[in-house]
Amino acid sequence: MSQILFPDSVPAYCAAGPSLQCLAQIDGAAATFEVTAEALEDHFGARSYLYEDLASAFAAHRGAIEDVARGVFEMTGAHNIVLHSGHFRFPA
Numbered sequence: 808m809s810q811i812l813f814p815d816s817v818p819a820y821c822a823a824g825p826s827l828q829c830l831a832q833i834d835g836a837a838a839t840f841e842v843t844a845e846a847l848e849d850h851f852g853a854r855s856y857l858y859e860d861l862a863s864a865f866a867a868h869r870g871a872i873e874d875v876a877r878g879v880f881e882m883t884g885a886h887n888i889v890l891h892s893g894h895f896r897f898p899a
Contacts (some may be wrong), residue, residue, distance in 0.1 A: 809833050813873045818842075818865055820858040826889065831876065838886040840876045849880050850895040869881050871895075 811833050818827035826842055831838040844861055847853035851872070853864035865872060875895060879888050 810835075811838075811877050813876070818862060822860070824855050825852055825861075827865055829865075831880070833877065833880060833886055836886060837847075838880065840880070840887070841889045842872055842876075843889065843891050846868075846890055846892040851890045 811831060812834045814830050814832070816830050818829045820826075821828050821841060824841060825840040827847070828841045831840055842865065844853065844856040847864045848856070849862050851864040851868040853896055854860045872890070875890060876888065879890065879894060880886075
């Protein structure tokens with residue numbers, strides 16, 4: 808099993824997604840995960856796709872989001888993942 812860590816950093820806004828991009832580490836190597844604006848709106852109460860609303864929803868539910876990210880990292884073995892709304896439909 809890999810050691811997956813999530814640094815306490817501020818997520819970056821990716822307008823192309825739109826999404827928030829977050830840092831992670833897997834066994835000491837750099838990794839990233841994105842969580843889509845749609846997922847933050849559908850499951851975590853983001854009021855809009857504006858950075859402030861997305862970041863607020865992310866901060867309020869960071870633990871739950873990182874739990875899902877951990878599961879997807881473990882399942883896929885990838886170091887860069889995108890979490891869509893469907894990833895949050897079922898508990899990890």
